[in-house]
Amino acid sequence: xxxxxxxxxxxxxxxxxxxxxxxxxxxxxxxxxxxxxxxxxxxxxxxxxxxxxxxxxxxxxxxxxxxxxxxxxxxxxxxxxxxxxxxxxxxxxxxxxxxxxxxxxxxxxxxxxxxxxxxxxxxxxxxxxxxxxxxxxxxxxxxxxxxxxxxxxxxxxxxxxxxxxxxxxxxxxxxxxxxxxxxxxxxxxxxxxxxxxxxxxxxxxxxxxxxxxxxxxxxxxxxxxxxxxxxxxxxxxxxxxxxxxxxxxxxxxxxx
Numbered sequence: 001x002x003x004x005x006x007x008x009x010x011x012x013x014x015x016x017x018x019x020x021x022x023x024x025x026x027x028x029x030x031x032x033x034x035x036x037x038x039x040x041x042x043x044x045x046x047x048x049x050x051x052x053x054x055x056x057x058x059x060x061x062x063x064x065x066x067x068x069x070x071x072x073x074x075x076x077x078x079x080x081x082x083x084x085x086x087x088x089x090x091x092x093x094x095x096x097x098x099x100x101x102x103x104x105x106x107x108x109x110x111x112x113x114x115x116x117x118x119x120x121x122x123x124x125x126x127x128x129x130x131x132x133x134x135x136x137x138x139x140x141x142x143x144x145x146x147x148x149x150x151x152x153x154x155x156x157x158x159x160x161x162x163x164x165x166x167x168x169x170x171x172x173x174x175x176x177x178x179x180x181x182x183x184x185x186x187x188x189x190x191x192x193x194x195x196x197x198x199x200x201x202x203x204x205x206x207x208x209x210x211x212x213x214x215x216x217x218x219x220x221x222x223x224x225x226x227x228x229x230x231x232x233x234x235x236x237x238x239x240x241x242x243x244x245x246x247x248x249x250x251x252x253x254x255x256x
Contacts, residue, residue, distance in 0.1 A: 002078050003049050005046070005051070005078060006042070008033075010079070011031060012042065012046065013046075013079050014082060016070060018131045019111060019131060021068050021100070021112075022070075023067065023069070024039055024040065024043060025066060026113075030112075043067075051075045052070065052071060052072060053070045053097065054067050054069055055067065055105075070097045071090075073094055076090055084134065086133075106167075107147075107167055110165050111165060115148070117241075118150070121241065122152060125152045125154045126153040126154070127153075128150065129148060130148060131148050132148065140194040146163055146164050149161070149200065150203075160201065161200050161201050162200045162202050164204050165205045166206045166207060166211060167207065176218060183226055186199050187228070201231070202232070202234065203234045204234070205236055206236065206238070207238055212235045216235055219247070233247070
C-alpha cells in the first residue's frame with residue numbers, strides 16, 4: 001500500500017521527478033509558498049517516511065549549504081500513474097539517484113535556478129518549460145536531449161529555445177561535438193516536420209566567460225561553413241540576465 005501524502009507533498013514529488021535534485025529554496029519557490037517552516041515540515045515528513053532522500057553535509061564550511069532532496073524507491077508507489085510520469089523511466093532511475101555524482105547534482109540544481117530566474121522575468125509572457133525528463137517520450141527529439149525546451153508566448157509571438165547547460169571543465173572537443181549535433185538535427189528537418197514549428201534557437205548556459213567566449217568563436221566559424229543552417233545560438237553565463245547572439249554579438253534579455 002502506497003504511503004499517504006498531502007496534495008502539496010505530491011506536488012513536491014512531481015517536481016523532484018521533473019528536476020531530479022532540488023533544495024528547499026527551490027521547492028518553496030516552485031510551490032509559491034511564503035512559509036519556509038511549513039516546507040521544512042513537509043520535507044521532513046517525506047524524508048522520515050523514506051519517500052525522498054536527503055543529502056546534507058555536516059562538515060565545517062559546508063553545513064551552511066541547503067539540503068538537497070531527491071526521489072527514492074518508495075516514491076515510485078505514489079507517483080506512478082500521475083500525469084506526465086513515465087513509469088519505465090522512473091523505474092530505471094529511482095534506485096540510482098542516491099549515487100549520482102556531485103557534478104550531475106549541480107547540473108540539476110543549475111537547471112532549477114535557471115527556470116526560476118526565467119519564471120520571475122516572464123511576468124508579461126506565458127512561459128512553457130519542459131525538462132529533459134518531460135521530453136523523454138518525445139521520440140522525434142535526438143537521443144541526447146537538451147536540458148530543457150522553452151517556449152515564451154507574448155501576444156501572437158512565440159519564441160522557442162532548446163536549453164543546454166554546459167558544465168565547468170567540459171572538454172572542448174565535447175563542446176564542439178554538441179554544436180555539431182544541433183546543426184545535424186536542424187539539417188535532418190525532423191523537428192520542423194513533426195511539430196510544424198520553426199527550429200528553436202539554441203541557448204547555451206556557460207559556467208564562465210572563458211567558455212562562453214570559446215563557444216561564441218567556434219559557433220561563428222561553424223555557421224560560416226554551414227551556410228544552410230539557419231539557427232540562432234545564444235550564450236549566457238550562470239547568474240546573468242543577458243543572452244548574447246553568437247553571430248551578431250548583440251545582447252538581449254529573457255524578456256526581449
